[in-house]
Amino acid sequence: MNGVAMGTVEKPLIDRAAAASGVRRLLVLGGGLILLAALLALFGHAYGAIALVIIFGALAIAGIAAIFATALGFVQFTGRIAEGAIAKDFLDTARTGTLIVDRKGRIIYANRAYGEATGATTATTVKTLERLLAREPEASEAIYALANLARENRAGHREFRLPRSLSGGEAAPTAHWYRASVRPLATSNGLLQAWQILDITADRKHEESSFQDLQHAIDYLDKAPAGFFAADADHRIAYLNATLAGWLDVDLSEFKPFSRSILEFVPEVSHGLLSPRLNVGASDAPTVIDLDLVTERGQSLPVRLLRRSAEGDAAAPGIVRTLVLNRGGDNEAPGSLEVAEARFTRFFNSSPMAIAALDEHGRVVRANAVFGQLFGAEAAAGGAEIERSLRENGREGLRQALAAATTGRAGIPAIDAEIEGEPPRSVRLYISAVPKAGGDSDEAAILYGVDITEQRVLEDQYAKSQKMQAIGNLAGGIAHDFNNVLTIITASVDFLLLNHRTGDPSFQDLLLIKQSANRAASLVRQLLAYSRRQTMRPKMLSLTDVIADMHLLLKRVSGDNTKLERRHERDLWPVMADIGQFEQVITNLVQNARDAMPGGGRITISTRNVAADEARRFGYAELTEGEYVLVEVADTGTGMPAEVAERIFEPFFTTKEIGKGTGLGLSMVYGIVKQSGGFIFVESTQGEGTAFRIFLPRHIPAQVTAIKSEGGSVAASNAKMDLSGTASILLVEDEDHVRAGNVRALKMRGYEVHEAASGIEALEVMEELEGRIDLIVSDVVMPEMDGPTLLREMRQKRPDLKFIFVSGYAEDAFAKNLPEGEKFGFLAKPFSLRDLAVSVKTMLDE
Numbered sequence: 001m002n003g004v005a006m007g008t009v010e011k012p013l014i015d016r017a018a019a020a021s022g023v024r025r026l027l028v029l030g031g032g033l034i035l036l037a038a039l040l041a042l043f044g045h046a047y048g049a050i051a052l053v054i055i056f057g058a059l060a061i062a063g064i065a066a067i068f069a070t071a072l073g074f075v076q077f078t079g080r081i082a083e084g085a086i087a088k089d090f091l092d093t094a095r096t097g098t099l100i101v102d103r104k105g106r107i108i109y110a111n112r113a114y115g116e117a118t119g120a121t122t123a124t125t126v127k128t129l130e131r132l133l134a135r136e137p138e139a140s141e142a143i144y145a146l147a148n149l150a151r152e153n154r155a156g157h158r159e160f161r162l163p164r165s166l167s168g169g170e171a172a173p174t175a176h177w178y179r180a181s182v183r184p185l186a187t188s189n190g191l192l193q194a195w196q197i198l199d200i201t202a203d204r205k206h207e208e209s210s211f212q213d214l215q216h217a218i219d220y221l222d223k224a225p226a227g228f229f230a231a232d233a234d235h236r237i238a239y240l241n242a243t244l245a246g247w248l249d250v251d252l253s254e255f256k257p258f259s260r261s262i263l264e265f266v267p268e269v270s271h272g273l274l275s276p277r278l279n280v281g282a283s284d285a286p287t288v289i290d291l292d293l294v295t296e297r298g299q300s301l302p303v304r305l306l307r308r309s310a311e312g313d314a315a316a317p318g319i320v321r322t323l324v325l326n327r328g329g330d331n332e333a334p335g336s337l338e339v340a341e342a343r344f345t346r347f348f349n350s351s352p353m354a355i356a357a358l359d360e361h362g363r364v365v366r367a368n369a370v371f372g373q374l375f376g377a378e379a380a381a382g383g384a385e386i387e388r389s390l391r392e393n394g395r396e397g398l399r400q401a402l403a404a405a406t407t408g409r410a411g412i413p414a415i416d417a418e419i420e421g422e423p424p425r426s427v428r429l430y431i432s433a434v435p436k437a438g439g440d441s442d443e444a445a446i447l448y449g450v451d452i453t454e455q456r457v458l459e460d461q462y463a464k465s466q467k468m469q470a471i472g473n474l475a476g477g478i479a480h481d482f483n484n485v486l487t488i489i490t491a492s493v494d495f496l497l498l499n500h501r502t503g504d505p506s507f508q509d510l511l512l513i514k515q516s517a518n519r520a521a522s523l524v525r526q527l528l529a530y531s532r533r534q535t536m537r538p539k540m541l542s543l544t545d546v547i548a549d550m551h552l553l554l555k556r557v558s559g560d561n562t563k564l565e566r567r568h569e570r571d572l573w574p575v576m577a578d579i580g581q582f583e584q585v586i587t588n589l590v591q592n593a594r595d596a597m598p599g600g601g602r603i604t605i606s607t608r609n610v611a612a613d614e615a616r617r618f619g620y621a622e623l624t625e626g627e628y629v630l631v632e633v634a635d636t637g638t639g640m641p642a643e644v645a646e647r648i649f650e651p652f653f654t655t656k657e658i659g660k661g662t663g664l665g666l667s668m669v670y671g672i673v674k675q676s677g678g679f680i681f682v683e684s685t686q687g688e689g690t691a692f693r694i695f696l697p698r699h700i701p702a703q704v705t706a707i708k709s710e711g712g713s714v715a716a717s718n719a720k721m722d723l724s725g726t727a728s729i730l731l732v733e734d735e736d737h738v739r740a741g742n743v744r745a746l747k748m749r750g751y752e753v754h755e756a757a758s759g760i761e762a763l764e765v766m767e768e769l770e771g772r773i774d775l776i777v778s779d780v781v782m783p784e785m786d787g788p789t790l791l792r793e794m795r796q797k798r799p800d801l802k803f804i805f806v807s808g809y810a811e812d813a814f815a816k817n818l819p820e821g822e823k824f825g826f827l828a829k830p831f832s833l834r835d836l837a838v839s840v841k842t843m844l845d846e
Helices: 016-042 048-071 081-093 112-118 129-133 137-151 201-222 242-248 268-274 337-350 369-375 392-406 453-498 507-530 543-549 551-558 579-595 612-617 642-646 665-675 711-719 736-748 759-768 787-797 811-815 833-845
Strands: 097-101 107-110 156-162 176-187 190-199 227-231 237-240 287-294 300-309 320-326 354-358 364-367 415-419 425-433 445-451 539-541 562-568 575-577 601-610 628-635 679-685 689-697 728-732 752-756 775-779 802-807 825-828
Touching (some): 112 190, 176 201, 543 562, 543 579, 543 601, 736 752, 775 833
Parallel strands (some): 728 775
Antiparallel strands (some): 227 237, 227 320, 601 628
């Protein structure tokens, strides 16, 4: 135990300051002896030389001892002896036990408190904390962590609990708490480590006592007959007591501070009442609010809130404390005026309608929470003029209604107005007079406001939809009649071309007529596309592949001055669409974008999946809920104003110069998308460009089947087909000229043809012929009896009778009126004589 100075021992084993002082005294004594011997030798004394030799020898031995003492650190030459003594005295009298060891764990110093804490009474019994606590399970982990910190020259502390005191001497051992720490010490002798230990049992008992007192206080608050909660400025609940949790059906064991908002338990119409800025002042008087809370089970709980802000409270800045009183009928005396007032206040604050009391000048006397939400917090403040919140077109009506109310008039008509702001909100206002019953009340009228913004939007969208539907019906009707005319023209030209050769002067004119008829037929198909009555053959498509295959075509359509970009999301969902019609949609949109950028620009075609929640965020009211594949065609062109964008899909509406477009391109796009079950929207900003967004429903196939296209082989076989025959055919058509042309064409092929002008006449012909008919070719839209009805009547007697429908409408437009599983052929108007002959021959050969 070299070098240990124990404060508990009366005399330290080694006192380095005393040793250094002795060495210095020895050096002074030796110097004096040398001086004396020198004087004796100088004056010739007989023993002077001998004395001088003896003194030098003694001094040499002392010098060697001093050197070893200095090397071992027992002697230090310093001028801070007094400061060292002060530090030593401070450590010896300190309350915290301190132990200083070197890098090898050898004990350098231990003070009196360390000996008292560890039970060491002499220097030989002092042990390091590592040796003392290594076998204590409760403390070994903490000491091991401190030892690791010491080896890394880092400081740290740990607390641990022992079942007994380290000092011993207790008659009945009790648990003790200790705090141990270690930190490095840089000294002139190298790096040392200071270990400290302190008994903190008394502090822990005080903390436990304080904690118990706090638990009792919380228990008192939890079991109070009133509810209580504290919330921050964002309405997040920092604390709620068990009483309120029970009322709201909240499980306190799962509740975490600031994890839930008090607004979850307040109806939306009453949210404005809880704004600290509006109802919690800086005065000591609490703010009183009567409203209904909504429990986790959806039950209504009438309460009165007494709120007070923690303004100026450094411990809880921004926290609002609220006392909750249950105002249910069981908790109040029946018939009480206070109960009636509280009930009225709840109804007033919880009403989903905006309510405000106005004076004769239109200033707000008081208002409920919904009024503040609808008109704004400034308008709801006392003294604010409601007129300033409305747009100019609604102010005069409000003035007249208010003037009528101040005279006591009843039955004041409602006022439709718009509230200032972006976007503006539409509101319907009802004003009723307040009877004068004496008193100092300034209330002259009661205003009720209902937000009708969504209703107005739906009305506008419905009107627009009705308008588009009406235009579509008109276009479809025109297309049907026009198809009959084109059929007559085409058939007549075909008959004339049979009698004219290529060198005939009239041959070129006949070809020009036929080409013009075909061009007119193309315009009719566009009208049918808009009215959603064209024939479509939908199949499962990957739009990424379809657009990629169209890239070269779209590059040519977009022009040399335009940069075409494609952006496709991975794993695009499949859709059901007619590939030919969809290609026409994309081509038309790219061409339209090119025309909007006369000086060049960029066209971007992008596709991606849109989940149901994202579809809702687009904000398109017409877009129904579901999963979609989005196709967006955007350009950087001139854009268009809102009034043009509203009419962009109407047929024959165009912004191009005369002769540059028919106005049917985008209307056709609209019809194809709608007939495919999708939606199309346009967003445009003048000077920035336009974006068309197409939403096609995601298709989830029930099973994967191979789809084989046989169009090429059919077309090739038709070219070589023998179109003659001898079967008996009944031709049903209400248009005389169309019927006559078709009868003539079929008779030229050798068929026996019977004709009828309506479905009823066809039944009569069938009865006359006693059912000897092989095929019926019938129009769909006819007076008295349409084609599908005729099919059902005929199949009752002849289930195997073959049928071909001829129509300018899509096959799907009338197939839904037929029983499921019915088989029939279809020929779209207008058609050539050869098309008719091919359809008849194909159906007869099946």
